[in-house]
Amino acid sequence: MKNALWFVLGVAGGFVAAHVVNKDPRGHEMLAEVDARISEFADRIGDAYREQEARIEGLAADVKGVASDVLDSAADAASDAADAARDAVAKAKNAADSSH
16 A cells, blocks of 8 residues: 555656646757657557568468468368279279179
8 A cells, every 4th residue: 555655646746747847948848859759669669560460460371371272282182082992992892793
């Protein structure tokens, strides 16, 4: 509870100090410069985030494409194996019928 009180007092003191500094023209310029730097930093972070997000989306699209290709190849291989098994059973059946 004591820490929360100190935190609230610190925040309130910060607001009061910023208000007092903002009234002075030099303080106003200083706060405007700090605000501009913070905005520039936030813009850079946002740009980097969007760039990284685009890279990840590109990788995810590539992975989806490869996975789809692998799935198609596996389905084709399974179909080919099933056809070969049917042919082998049919040949064996024919061979057994011919020998009787």
